[in-house]
Amino acid sequence: MSTATLTEAPVPTLSLADRLNAVLQNQGERTLGLLDRCDSCSQHAQAEFTFLLPQNDGTVTESEIMLCGFHTRAHVAAIMERNPVGVWIEPSILWKIKGVEVPKQEHAKSGDGLTDA
Template sequence: MSTATVEAAKPLSPLAVRLNEHLKAQTPTGAPTLADRCDSCPQPARSVFMFSVAPDPDGTGAEAGGVYLCAHHIRRHIGALIGDRALLSFWVEPVELSHFDGVDAPRHNAHKSGDGLTDA
C-alpha cells in the first residue's frame, strides 16, 4: 500500500476542515501590511484575527479589534483563536497553513533554480 493511500484514508481534523474552507474564500484584502507586527513578539505579522469587542464605555465606538500574529504564534494559537465565538473574520498567509496536516496550502519553496536571481 502506498503512502498516498494511507494519507487519503486518514480523516481530516476539524481544524484542517475549517482552514481548508477558509482558504477557498480568503482574499488578499484582509492581509496585514509590511508595517504590522505580531502582538506577542517583534516579528512581522503573517495573520490578522478580527474579534467583536464590548462597547467602549468612553464612547469611541469600536466594535471590533484585531490580533496580529507572526508565523510561530499562528501555529501555537490558531486552534484557540478560530474556536472563539467572538471571532468575526481572519486572514492567514496561506504558506503558513502548510504546517498543519490536511490543510491544502502551498508550501514554501526556498530552493531557487538557475542563478537565484532570475530563475533562469
C-alpha cells in the same frame, strides 16, 4: 432524561483543518504589510483575526489581533474556537498543520538567474 435529548442529532463540528481550508479558499488578497507586527513579539505579522467585542454601554467594537507565523500556529486552534468574524492567514505558515491544503510555492525563476532575460 427526556426523549428530546435522546432524539436530537449531534451537531456536526468541523475539524481545525477543515475550518482553516475554508478560510484559505475564501480569503482575499494579502492585507498585511511589512510594518504590521505580531502582538506577541516583534516579528512580521502573518495572520490577522478580527473579533466583535461587546462594550459595557451596549455597543459592539471590532478588535484585531495580528500574529507572526510561530504564534499563529501556537494559538490558531483556540482562536478559531472563538469564531472570529474576519480571518486572514498567510497560507505558507500552515504547512505543519495536518490536513491543511497549503498551495505549493513556486520558486523557479525564468532565465539564467543573473539577468532579467
